[in-house]
Amino acid sequence: MKLSAPIFQLKRRAKLMARDTKLPLHDALDQIAREEGFARWSALSSHMAAGSxxxxxxxxxxxxxxxxxxxxxxxxxxxxxxxxxxxxxxxxxxxxxxxxxxxxxxxxxxxxxxxxxxxxxxxxxxxxxxxxxxxxxxxxxxxxxxxxxxxxxxxxxxxxxxxxxxxxxxxxxxxxxxxxxxxxxxxxxxxxxxxxxxxxxxxxxxxxxxxxxxxxxxxxxxxxxxxxxxxxxxxxx
CATH class of the missing domain: 3.40.50.300 (P-loop containing nucleotide triphosphate hydrolases)
Structure with a gap:
């Protein structure tokens, strides 16, 4: 499963979301992960790390x-x-x-x-x-x-x-x-x-x-x- 953007850009998007919406960062990361088709951020990051x-x-x-x-x-x-x-x-x-x-x-x-x-x-x-x-x-x-x-x-x-x-x-x-x-x-x-x-x-x-x-x-x-x-x-x- 390919991401819509590099992982560092997704992290930046989550940080901006957390700042703008007052969400805790871990909730913002999970929301970004769901948009990419993963249940939560840990699953997304594990998927990306698995290859190397x-x-x-x-x-x-x-x-x-x-x-x-x-x-x-x-x-x-x-x-x-x-x-x-x-x-x-x-x-x-x-x-x-x-x-x-x-x-x-x-x-x-x-x-x-x-x-x-x-x-x-x-x-x-x-x-x-x-x-x-x-x-x-x-x-x-x-x-x-x-x-x-x-x-x-x-x-x-x-x-x-x-x-x-x-x-x-x-x-x-x-x-x-x-x-x-x-x-x-x-x-x-x-x-x-x-x-x-x-x-x-x-x-x-x-x-x-x-x-x-x-x-x-x-x-x-x-x-x-x-x-x-x-x-x-x-x-x-």
Whole structure:
């Protein structure tokens, strides 16, 4: 989705609106974001940051990495995950999007909205929306794909939501072994616990990952945390 003006001009427009209408600046920013087709300013800024951030992340991923992409709802984690897939395809890599959150139509629409390059590559991303997505399903689907293939799973906390599926810790052990063996890179979109307080810390970190069940997060090799258009990539293991 292209903006009607560069982001610095939109910020200036919001500041003028806040001054002229006596609105708080954050309300003016959100109003400008809605005019651009976003729910709020944080979503707009996350969308704009995702492009350059995803290329940076992709350049730092090693074969077999397990990557966390984590934020609160609406702060850009899914956008970043999809942008990573688009950049992976442009770099000549296979890309798969497993989602337990979106329908295929919703996923395709979001992927296409971010595909602003030429030629368009969004249709080459493999989108999987089966309710059966779990570690064994992912391993079976990715079997035989090349080293460096990137798969993004949407999202971590849904993998063991059904009682018929193994515990999340068991699934991650299976997926880690698969990634180590094949060189496939696995990214996991993840929720942040509601207890995260932006007033105390600018960005969430590994301590803020929402975990209904006990999981050793040291199994991940890298993590990227996002909030209000800012992001930080860090090594975990």
């Amino acid at each position: 951030l995803s290329r940076t992340i992709l350049s730092r991923l090693d074969d077999g990495d397990l990557l966390l992409l984590a934020s609160r709802r609406g702060h850009g984690k899914t956008t970043l995950g999809i942008q990573l897939l688009l950049d992976a395809v442009r770099a000549g890599r296979q890309a798969v999007f497993f989602t337990l959150e979106l329908t295929e139509a919703q996923a395709r629409k979001q992927i296409q909205s971010l595909d602003e390059g030429t030629p368009r590559v969004s249709d080459t991303i493999d989108v999987v929306t089966s309710d059966g997505i779990c570690a064994d399903y992912v391993v079976h689907h990715l079997a035989g794909m090349k080293r460096g293939t990137l798969a993004v799973i949407d999202y971590l906390q849904l993998l063991d939501q059904q009682r018929s599926k193994p515990a999340l810790a068991e699934q991650l052990t299976v997926l880690k072994a698969f990634a180590d063996r094949t060189g496939v890179v696995l990214g996991f979109i993840s929720q942040i616990d509601r207890a995260f307080d932006h007033e105390d810390r600018r960005l969430p970190d590994i301590r803020d990952i929402r975990l209904p069940n006990l999981v050793d997060l040291g199994i991940f090799s890298k993590a990227c945390f996002l909030h209000d258009g800012e992001a930080q990539l860090q090594n975990v293991a």
